[in-house]
Amino acid sequence: MPYEIDKPDEQWRAELTPAEYQVLRQAGTEPAFAGEYTDTKTAGVYSCRACGAELFRSDTKFESHCGWPSFYDPKDSAAVELIEDRSHGMVRTEVRCAKCGSHLGHVFAGEGYPTPTDQRYCINSISLRLAPDEA
DSSP, X not given: OOOSSXXXXXXXXXXXXXXXXXXXXXXXXXXXXXXXXXXXXXXXXXXXXTTOOEEEEGGGEEOOOSSSOEESSOSSGGGEEEEEEOGGGSOEXXXXXXXXXXXXXXXXXXXXXXXXXXXXXEEOGGGEEEEEOOO
16 A cells, blocks of 8 residues: 555665664564553653654553553544554554554454453554653
8 A cells, every 4th residue: 555655665774763663664563561651641642753643642542561552542543554464373453654654563452451442552662752742
């Protein structure tokens, strides 16, 4: 699928750190409990670290104790793209930025969290950048 922001691989490599590139452009995963936003409670908007598209709001972030930031709903359903992922011997739903195609994480449903959607968007901190609300 063509994305609004489409850059050659060399440009992504130049703009992102090696760790950011590995997760965002190669669908990697940062280690559990290591990301900067795992336990953040700051109010604000989480955007794609690769392109700046607004993805999630802090008021949909919840404690899932899974080791990565978890949200129960994207800021706007068109902000993310959901793709079937059959890697690693399992079937999951990958979450990508709809604007640039960068890998964000995975979404899981039916896990019983007390959230309005019964979904857990399990997102890599390194895929996000938090812009705190102004006081």
